[in-house]
Amino acid sequence: MLHRLAMLATAAPRRILAAVTLVMIGAAVFGLPVIDHLSAGGFEDPNSESARASELLADTFHQSDQQLVITVTTPQGATSSSARAAALGIVEKLRASPHVLSVTSLWTEPATASSGLLSKDGKTGLIVANLAGGEDTAQKYAQKYADELADEVAVGHSGVVVRAGGGAMIYAQVNDQTVRDLLRMELIAIPLSFVVLVWAFGGLLAALLPVTVGVLAILGSLSVLRLITYAADVSIYALNLTMAMGLALAIDYTLLIISRYREEVAAGTTRDEAIVRTVSTAGRTVLYSSMTVALSMAALALFPMYYLRSFAYAGIATVAFAAASAIIVAPAAIALLGDRLDALDFRRFLRRVLRRPKPGQRPLEQFFWYRSSKIVLRYRIPIGLAAVALLLLLGAPFLHARWGYPDDRVLPASASSRQVGDMLRSDFTDDNAKSIQVVIPEAAGLTPDQLGQYAAALSKVDGVLDVSAPQGTYTDGRAVGPLTRPRALPVAAPFSP
The missing domain is CATH 3.30.70.1430 (Multidrug efflux transporter AcrB pore domain)
Structure with a gap:
């Protein structure tokens, strides 16, 4: 299969890229509005x-x-x-x-x-x-x-x-804040990543390839999420994973493809043959890597909370589109560009400005990573123990993690729901975040006295301050007054512990 894809990339690169462009436009039109169909909840087991x-x-x-x-x-x-x-x-x-x-x-x-x-x-x-x-x-x-x-x-x-x-x-303001945060993240991450890619790939055109693959992966994943929203709930937080994984996997997979292609060309292989060998070797690595990631993400689909299942949807879709784009789009672009792949090399311009000579071919033994890997192999036991000790040290703060759901306090102080939440916690006598509601499903045969007896017994449970029931308010097993809590008083923030 990989050999056939490589042959197709060398035979019809223009048609492949034209088709991919149409797919990208369609995915953008269909997938980008998914933001309006996502929810900020999904932290609760629906069967709980x-x-x-x-x-x-x-x-x-x-x-x-x-x-x-x-x-x-x-x-x-x-x-x-x-x-x-x-x-x-x-x-x-x-x-x-x-x-x-x-x-x-x-x-x-x-x-x-x-x-x-x-x-x-x-x-x-x-x-x-x-x-x-x-x-x-x-x-x-x-x-x-x-x-x-x-x-x-x-x-x-x-x-x-x-x-x-x-x-x-x-929920509404968390959604809005998530969209703004994602936009801010992309405005920072993409330009910085592109600068690094220009230096790593050796040219503007080569650096554009992983960005293109990343955009394809993100738009494809958004389209899949949009389709899923017609049948199931999807969390807004799936967008964070889509953006991060889409760009990261695109850079990883495309760098592997381009590096392998350049190695084949440097060895004297023709361009078309280099593309075929690249897809047959590096493409197989990309395929196995994507399958591993997808299977790992699939485990999240087993959880009943759609917050976690959404990560499975987004992760599997993103890695699938990233791998497919790296195996299909990158070779077609390389075949179409040919020698122009290394055009607009910013490093050549920088060397001329700094009057530095063009670096020649260095022996493998002179590269930093080669020397460092030899050192690791020579002293593998002490270096391994040191690495494990460092990881344990970095992970030590996790032992003091305090678990809980995010609430309005994840929002900035300017958000109205954050301001209301702060007021409820500090300015009102009832600490509503510590209140729960108790529902009796089969209460048709219960008398008011029996309900009162249950409320009185419930008020004697350790940790219960008072119980408000239709018959009144109870504390320590005794009725202390009439009902003081209205039936619709907010009893808990939606994400609070």
């Missing part, structure tokens, strides 16, 4: 107890874990007329939306159930909306409502500050 409880809450109580939490702040206080007017306008607009399951706020709940919705200083009140749909749908509506409500309040209620946060908003 907590996931089943969330599904029961949504189906039975119309309470989603996709919440939009809005803070309304005024210097005069959350109970002032300006804050109340702005808040009731927001509540009315949210309740009128078909994508909102329920709305709870400081201004619409009874006083006995709304204490957790007022900040300690009394200047900020909360509005909590449970949004319909999953992670992908809810985050889009959260962003839409946040933008609309902020504009309306800014125009009609001076002095009132509205911020949007909550689980759905965190």
Whole structure:
């Protein structure tokens, strides 16, 4: 197969590159919009107890874990007329939306159930909306409502500050931040990589080959991810892996192809024969390497969380397109360029400027890597022990790793959901990130007294501060008052431990 591909590359390089160009354009048109179809979640096993409880809450109580939490702040206080007017306008607009399951706020709940919705200083009140749909749908509506409500309040209620946060908003802003970070990374990584490639490959045209292969691998992987989104959820974090692996594998595989081709030409082989031998030898190495990487990434598809499965999708697709491009596109480009592959050699220009002579052919024994490999072979045991000791030293901090999910604190301080999260943690009496919801699936035959007895028993469990149930609030097995937590109070950040 590799021999036939090499013969095709030498016989019809123009047709191959023309076809690849059309494929690249189609992949760009179809694949680039995948960003709008990716989600920031996927950290939870859909078959876990907590996931089943969330599904029961949504189906039975119309309470989603996709919440939009809005803070309304005024210097005069959350109970002032300006804050109340702005808040009731927001509540009315949210309740009128078909994508909102329920709305709870400081201004619409009874006083006995709304204490957790007022900040300690009394200047900020909360509005909590449970949004319909999953992670992908809810985050889009959260962003839409946040933008609309902020504009309306800014125009009609001076002095009132509205911020949007909550689980759905965190998902939306994490997606936006991921896209911006990826763009920033590529704007830095690609130019720097290209400079190194120009020096390593010995020419601008040769350096463009791995960049082209990388772009093909990335666009092809994005197209595959777009196809998968029609049948399954895909994490936004798959883009990070696609970008990093696409560029890295493209450089690795293309450098191997070009280096092997130059060795054959230097040995006196004709150009076409050099391409055939290169693909038959280095191409086989690329093929086995890509299969190894793909099989390693495939293990992630066994996990139930689509966050991990997305890495399998992205990794397998990226390495497949990178290998195929290196074996097919690179030889065709080499065949078409011929001797022009080494044209525009920046190193020749630099040598003329510095008045340095052209380096001649050096014996293999004079190269640094040859000498270093001989030293390693001579002192393999002490050098091996030193390498292992260095790796253990570098890995020692990992012993103190603290595990947990990322939450709004992964976002910059300028993000509204980060600001809302900081306010919930510091300015409100209820530490919502430490609260959980308990759902009883088969409660039809239970009496109110039995529910109260269960809540009282639950409040005696070590680590439980209090339990809010329909019959009231319980602490240490005793009823201490009426229900103090409204039914839609945000009980946890979506990624918090």
